Amino acid sequence: MQKQIFKNLLITALVIIVLTTGLMLIGVYSLVEERTVSNMKNEGALIAGTMNYYDDQGYIQSPDFHRINYRLTLIDKKGVVIYDNQVKNLENHSNRPEFIEAMKTGEGSEKRYSGTLEETTYYYAIKLADGTVLRLSDTQDSIFGIFLQIIPLLLGILLLVVVASYIIGRQTTKRFVKPIEQLTDHLDHYNSITLCGYEELVPFVNKINAQREEIKKQIGDLKRDRDTVRTITEHMTEGLIVLDQQKNILSVNHSAIRILEMKGGVFIGKNLIAATRNEIVNRCAERAIEEESVDDRISCHGRYYQIHGCSVRNMGVNIGAMLLLVDVTSEQTANDRRREFTANVSHELKTPLTSISGYAEMMLNGLVPAENTNEFIGKIYKECGRLIILVEDILTLSKLDESAQEEVWQIVNVYDVAKEVVDSLKGEAEKMKVGVKLSGIEQGAVINHASSTMISQLVYNLLSNGIKYNKKGGSVQVNVVDQEGVIKLSVEDTGIGIPESEKDRIFERFYRVDKSRSKNIGGTGLGLSIVKHIVKTIGGSIQLESTEGQGTTVTIAIKK
Ligand code: ADP
Secondary structure, three states: OHHHHHHHHHHHHHHHHHHHHHHHHHHHHHHHHHHHHHHHHHHHHHHHHHHHHHOOHHHHHOHHHHHOOOEEEEEOOOOOEEEEOOOOOOOOOOOOHHHHHHHHHOEEEEEEEEOOOOEEEEEEEEEOOOOOEEEEEEEEEOHHHHHHHHHHHHHHHHHHHHHHHHHHHHHHHHHHHHHHHHHHHOOOOOOHHHHOOOOOHHHHHHHHHHHHHHHHHHHHHHHHHHHHHHHHHHHOOOEEEEEEOOOEEEEEOHHHHHHOOOOOOOOOOOEHHHHOOOHHHHHHHHHHHOOOOEEEEEEEOOEEEEEEEEEEEEOOEEEEEEEEEEEOHHHHHHHHHHHHHHHHHHHHHHHHHHHHHHHHHHHHOOOOOHHHHHHHHHHHHHHHHHHHHHHHHHHHHHHHHHHOOOOOOEEEEHHHHHHHHHHHHHHHHHHOOOEEEEEEOOOOOEEEEEOHHHHHHHHHHHHHHHHHOOOOOOEEEEEEEEEOOEEEEEEEEOOOOOOHHHOOOOOOOOOOOOHHHHHHOOOOOOHHHHHHHHHHHHOOEEEEEEEOOOEEEEEEEEEO
């Protein structure tokens, strides 16, 4: 502002100086010119009068005239210069305009400008009584010559003007700005002091205050909206990435950073390719930016994520894309498990069915001698038995898979259920020459939140394993105890044991340590999966201890 004021003042002053100087120069010059000519005319008339009176041409040649300020020239009728008080040997002057005019009208005047000398010479010629012409001439500086003379003065004035403009500009700026500065500090509560006579600013200040209030409100609203959106996105388990049209990240939540294992700290403004090298994610982003609706699946650090991508539009214009990463691991693993289970079931069912069909075909074609018929029928019967057990186990598992939520819970005495199972498997144990014992608390081994069918299946599978995978003359001990409100059912055998490397896998469906042995003794590979499922449904825990060649103890703990 100070600069502007200074500039304006300076320009104004310069214009004034130039105009004033110019006008003054013109005025003064014409005044001087007028005076010069009129003085010269008066002087000329006086001298001519005297010369006429005395009829004496020598009058002007007297020494008194040597001090006269004018140049005096006496010219005869033919233009020959008779006398000149300043220049000798002059050429004929008959062609001089002032001479011609004086010869014609009695007097003549002329002005001649010399560019070289920057001077103007004024001539006044008067015809004397004897016919000769007396010419007076005087020289003046031209207007430009006068201007050149006053340049130092002008420069001095100019300097003064610059200094004055600067000082005045500074003072004026201060005076102008001070109330505005005061107003800025007291914009909320301005008064007559802060306004300092600037009443014109009141509507302006009111407008600014209204706009400030509006902006404050809008910022508050925006902040609230932003916080809400941020809280939602940051608490989402799904990953969310918002991109602009160049695939630069506009927003990314913690879940997306975690899922895609993005490294580097600040991701906003970064290109997606710099934040994650995941090819599928990048391809999905590109397709979504091109306004395609995208769906794809990725696997990251052992989990599966479904990517949903779509373009983001604002007022009909595509401004980028949004990617949502949803964890679908449970769905994917359930699908995988179902697929694997179906494949296993088909395989397990196919084996006994193929045997049955083979035996039956041989008998049908008369390939089995009469004395072996019973043996073949026995084989078919055995395979049928295996099939029934297998189907029962599959049904049990699928029931557990599907109807756990609908189960009606009962109060179950674990000891009583175990006793029933032990009794039912006594024959089996005797066949295998394995002793079975039941011990523990008969009363009080009660679980409030269980199902007697499930507990029965659980004990059955554990006990039958203890018998099946035992040695001749071995034993199985079933024990039920109440330990600080937790019912513990343990099935301890003195059997073949489980190798350390297999312990984690035996609870998988259809997994068997020794497939042929298990099949021979009627195993399906589903017993422990059923146990695991039941324990999970009831809300208990399983502990397995086993030493190869010495025996196995499985302990189930269920809260009362
Ligand atoms: P299966 O019907 O084959 O017995 P399970 O799921 O009950 O299937 O058991 C899985 C595998 O674990 C068995 O095939 C067997 O190899 C092993 N196993 C289970 N219980 C015992 C045990 N008490 N002693 C030794 N091995 C066992």
